[in-house]
Amino acid sequence: MTDDAILQGCLRNDTSAQRELYNRYSPKMLSVCYRFAHHREDAEDMLQEGFIKVFSQIHTFQNKGAFEGWIRRIIVHTCINHLKKNKKFNESVDIIHATSVQVREESVPSIVQAKQVVECIRLLPIGYRTVLNLYAIEGYSHKEIAEMLDIEESTSRSQYTRAKQMLEDILVKKKIIMRPREKTNWLGVAAGR
Structure with a gap:
């Protein structure tokens, strides 16, 4: 049909x-x-x-x-x-995870299984997970996300940044990816080169 x-x-x-x-x-x-x-x-x-x-x-x-x-x-x-x-979006999150890693771009090594990444995303606090899903996977802008969630656009951006860092930390902890020794992107290219 x-x-x-x-x-x-x-x-x-x-x-x-x-x-x-x-x-x-x-x-x-x-x-x-x-x-x-x-x-x-x-x-x-x-x-x-x-x-x-x-x-x-x-x-x-x-x-x-x-x-x-x-x-x-x-x-x-x-x-x-x-x-x-269900008031699940407003869970508080620790502000200590505030550095950056690229997720939206096609930079995750191909050896990483999508299922493992999804499982790791599900470990994020609900606020982080929601913004990460909407921005990186569903393709909404931070402005659209802010309107959908009744938050400030800057809040969406900071939640996304924190979500990326927390996700990287989880992926490293689970040995799905390795943290580079020097400041490099996920493709192994040193920063600034």
């Missing part, structure tokens, strides 16, 4: 089309939820809530952009709202 056929079926409230949409996109969207959630149960709750919104708002999809992208935006916003509703 094509995305268009699924969309048309869902607009008619056809349960087989709704089941097909859920079966096709729920595994990818669960992985999105999993990055925001602390426990699998929370991720599953976010997923279910997100798909309820997808089905109730499907009539608003205007065929501008990818259908999967539209679903993903709803899921991401559902995750954020879930965290806000």
Whole structure:
């Protein structure tokens, strides 16, 4: 069944089309939820809530952009709202982790398994994890993140910087990456060269 056929079926409230949409996109969207959630149960709750919104708002999809992208935006916003509703975003974090490491760029060595990195991201405090996911993985700007989370843009930037450092510390501690002996980037190129 094509995305268009699924969309048309869902607009008619056809349960087989709704089941097909859920079966096709729920595994990818669960992985999105999993990055925001602390426990699998929370991720599953976010997923279910997100798909309820997808089905109730499907009539608003205007065929501008990818259908999967539209679903993903709803899921991401559902995750954020879930965290806000449960007041999980405002967990306090230690300010001691405030140096920088590049994560957004394609600089992580190819030997690092994506699953290991996701597991390490999940170890971050919820505020750091949320900003890191929104900026580095979902591609939102700090301005958009600030609006979504009701925080200052500078707070988003500092949370991201701290998240990157804490993530590097976790990756090093778990021996997924090695900290360079001299100031270098993750590709091993000395700084300033």
